Amino acid sequence: MPGWKLGAPLLLFFLAFGIDGTNSYLYLLKQTADTALNNIPNLYVPNNTLRLFTGSGMGIALASILYPAFNQSAWQKPNLQPALDWKKLAILIGIVLLADLAILTEYPAILYFIAILSVLGVLALLISVFSMVWLLIMRQENMFTNLREMWMPLLAGTTLTFLMITAIDLLRFTLTGTWGGFPLG
Numbered sequence: 001m002p003g004w005k006l007g008a009p010l011l012l013f014f015l016a017f018g019i020d021g022t023n024s025y026l027y028l029l030k031q032t033a034d035t036a037l038n039n040i041p042n043l044y045v046p047n048n049t050l051r052l053f054t055g056s057g058m059g060i061a062l063a064s065i066l067y068p069a070f071n072q073s074a075w076q077k078p079n080l081q082p083a084l085d086w087k088k089l090a091i092l093i094g095i096v097l098l099a100d101l102a103i104l105t106e107y108p109a110i111l112y113f114i115a116i117l118s119v120l121g122v123l124a125l126l127i128s129v130f131s132m133v134w135l136l137i138m139r140q141e142n143m144f145t146n147l148r149e150m151w152m153p154l155l156a157g158t159t160l161t162f163l164m165i166t167a168i169d170l171l172r173f174t175l176t177g178t179w180g181g182f183p184l185g
Contacts, residue, residue: 002084007090010064013057020046020054044079051102056096057119060089071080073132073141074150123161130164131157 002010024046029037068083102110107168134156135141144150173179 002064002082006064006082006084006089013061015060017054017061019043020050022070024051049104052100056100060092060096061080062125064089066125070128073135074144074153076142076145078142085094126161126164127154127157129157130160130161133157134160 004087026037026040027042027046029035030040030042059097064084071078071083097157099114103114129148134153135143140153147154169179
């Protein structure tokens with residue numbers, strides 16, 4: 001796990017995401033419903049560029065916690081060296097900034113590529129989390145020496161991931177009457 005010194009910028013990424021998300025949600029509520037929330041001032045007018053950067057920071061923070069947590073849960077002999085140091089964090093931030101700037105070009109080929117990477121990243125995250133849950137439920141933590149041995153927890157994590165996605169899609173269809181999320185017209 002990242003130490004306290006490395007945890008500080010990760011905590012800032014988390015807080016920026018939380019503040020921006022809360023501000024954006026309150027702004028959305030005030031735009032779509034006439035409620036008592038209209039009296040609450042927004043910090044700023046939300047915009048997608050800021051959402052992109054704060055979401056990317058949150059992604060870095062989440063991956064910095066999830067990767068070592070998975071490794072500590074799965075392997076018999078986990079690598080005890082930190083998964084992240086200042087140099088790796090700087091490289092990661094640089095890569096994410098370049099990706100964000102590429103997204104802001106709105107060039108279709110880049111957007112399709114990033115969209116595919118994003119979907120794969122979300123699937124990897126959910127599969128990792130559900131695989132760790134499976135390891136805990138089945139009391140199999142720290143029992144594996146390689147990825148091939150983990151076929152059952154990974155299959156269980158994949159199955160639970162797609163069951164959750166299916167349940168969310170069915171709930172959205174039930175609530176909106178469309179697979180697109182919002183009814184047309």
